[in-house]
Amino acid sequence: MKFAWIMAEGNVWDKKKQFITTALESGMDHVVDFSNVDNIRRLGNVKLISDIDGSDVMLVGRNSEGDGTLIIPDDLSESKDLAAVKRLKRMDKKVAAYVEILTKKHQELAALLGKEADYLILMGRDWKVIPLENLIAGLQDEDVKIIAAVADYDEAKVALETMEHGTDGILLCPHEISHIKKVSELIDKIKSESYQLKPATITKVEPVGIGDRVCVDTCSMMHLGEGMLVGSYSQGLFLVHSESMESEYVASRPFRVNAGPVHAYIMTPGNKTKYLSELETGDEVLTVDQKGNSKVAIVGRVKIEKRPLMLVEAESDGVILRTLLQNAETIRLVAEDGTPLSVAELKVGDKVMIYLDPKARHFGMAIEETIIEK
Numbered sequence: 173m174k175f176a177w178i179m180a181e182g183n184v185w186d187k188k189k190q191f192i193t194t195a196l197e198s199g200m201d202h203v204v205d206f207s208n209v210d211n212i213r214r215l216g217n218v219k220l221i222s223d224i225d226g227s228d229v230m231l232v233g234r235n236s237e238g239d240g241t242l243i244i245p246d247d248l249s250e251s252k253d254l255a256a257v258k259r260l261k262r263m264d265k266k267v268a269a270y271v272e273i274l275t276k277k278h279q280e281l282a283a284l285l286g287k288e289a290d291y292l293i294l295m296g297r298d299w300k301v302i303p304l305e306n307l308i309a310g311l312q313d314e315d316v317k318i319i320a321a322v323a324d325y326d327e328a329k330v331a332l333e334t335m336e337h338g339t340d341g342i343l344l345c346p347h348e349i350s351h352i353k354k355v356s357e358l359i360d361k362i363k364s365e366s367y368q369l370k371p372a373t374i375t376k377v378e379p380v381g382i383g384d385r386v387c388v389d390t391c392s393m394m395h396l397g398e399g400m401l402v403g404s405y406s407q408g409l410f411l412v413h414s415e416s417m418e419s420e421y422v423a424s425r426p427f428r429v430n431a432g433p434v435h436a437y438i439m440t441p442g443n444k445t446k447y448l449s450e451l452e453t454g455d456e457v458l459t460v461d462q463k464g465n466s467k468v469a470i471v472g473r474v475k476i477e478k479r480p481l482m483l484v485e486a487e488s489d490g491v492i493l494r495t496l497l498q499n500a501e502t503i504r505l506v507a508e509d510g511t512p513l514s515v516a517e518l519k520v521g522d523k524v525m526i527y528l529d530p531k532a533r534h535f536g537m538a539i540e541e542t543i544i545e546k
Contacts, residue, residue: 173441174332174362175341176355177221177319179204185211194349198356204293204343206234221268221291229291232256233270237281239295244277248284257288266290268319273303286311286318293343295321304334312337319343325354332362360467365443367401367464369411371508371523372488377515383433383481385498386448388457390469393426397462397510400429401439401527402448408493409439410484411460411525413504413512422502427472429459430503433481433496439527441468449476462510462525482515488526 178200180191185208192203196216203212204221212218219228223235237244237253245251253269260267269285271278272295286292286307294307308318317340320331324346332338344355388400394414403409416426431438434449439458451457455471482499485492497503497515504512505524513524 174338174359175202176200176328176359177202177204177341177343178352179321179343179345181345189215191346191349191352194352195344195356198352199359200344200352200356202229204231229266229268230260231268231270231293232260232289233285233293238269238271238278238285240272240274240278244281248281251281251284253281254284254288257285261288268293270295272296279303279306282307283310286316287314289316291317291319293319293321294339295343304331304339308334308337308339317341321345322355323347324351325358328355328358332358363441363468365441365458365466367439367460367466367527369460369462369464369525369527370488372408372486372493372526374484374518374520374522374524375487375492376483376485377518377520378483379499380481380483380496382478383496384449384476385430385433385479385481385496386436386451387428387430387475387477388438388448388451388471389425389428389473389475390457390459391427391472392459392467392469394429394459395426395461396512397506398459399504399506400431400457401460402429402431402436403493403495403526404432404436405493405495406437406445406529408488408491408526408528409437409445410486410493410495411462411506411527412495412497413506414459415502417502417504417512419502430498430500432498434476436495439466448474460527462506464527484515484518486524486526488528491528493526 178195180188202219221229223231235241257267267289268291269289270293271282319341320339321343322328328342394416399411399413401409402412415428418424436448437445441456451474456468458466459469460466480499481496485494501514501516503515507513508523
């Protein structure tokens with residue numbers, strides 16, 4: 173997934189603190205810094221990228237070849253930065269190589285360091301897209317995360333979208349605090365996955381007895397049309413609506429999805445699934461709206477209780493899907509027009525939104541394999 177780090181330049185701590193605090197509040201928890209390490213650690217649970225011993229990620233290239241302080245040798249195998257990266261890796265350290273693309277030689281050095289370091293931070297004083305394209309193409313088979321240093325939203329968008337794949341992340345060096353929120357929103361938008369939902373026709377609805385069902389309480393508020401993808405079969409999941417509607421029986425709980433029994437699958441980030449019984453506080457799940465747009469939500473609590481269950485069966489394109497839901501008026505699927513449809517009112521012939529996955533799953537990951545579920 174795409175990510176953003178923050179580097180607040182300058183030596184005035186009060187201003188730097190404001191920038192870093194805003195970044196932390198926006199979800200950026202990796203900070204590049206060289207002079208206020210102890211103060212930054214007091215701001216929260218951050219990952220520090222620096223050339224100071226004890227940093228979470230050791231940075232190589234500052235005051236060296238990477239920023240033009242030292243001359244790059246003609247024979248790149250004699251590079252001091254390359255030797256430093258290799259030495260730190262032998263010590264089992266996470267390493268970020270820092271290179272300012274000042275000349276063609278710096279681009280060649282970056283390509284070499286990218287084969288050894290965990291992260292490659294690219295800075296461009298006179299930034300051009302072509303060097304970035306070349307480095308992305310040349311390092312696509314290497315186990316390195318390419319990070320472009322950017323100043324604002326527009327530069328971040330270009331870096332993250334270059335050559336379709338783009339860089340893995342960006343290092344935001346903002347001039348204005350408003351740039352932090354805008355870039356954070358861009359990262360969230362890029363990270364969100366889209367699921368092609370389609371209507372399925374209900375073919376069976378019947379009570380089946382008592383079982384252990386799972387309520388997933390998140391740290392996010394869901395709105396009308398939003399819920400989670402849940403089902404008994406990994407090849408197809410139902411969009412189960414959140415409890416965001418008022419009822420004569422209970423108050424709305426827009427943070428909750430009454431998802432189904434313990435055995436059911438739920439969609440999680442990265443197009444992976446988990447069993448509902450596996451979810452714990454702090455896990456990530458996906459909330460999905462009626463158009464298939466998703467957002468990542470943090471699980472705040474999972475409630476497992478014995479409740480009467482209802483079997484729901486639906487058909488789409490010749491594929492039969494089934495799931496089990498609590499037999500209660502407040503449990504809803506999502507109709508074709510996006511409105512919530514209570515399982516208490518569900519009948520044969522109704523249409524509800526589902527997601528069909530053409531791939532089978534092994535330990536929650538989509539794979540090319542034939543698996544029969546019934």
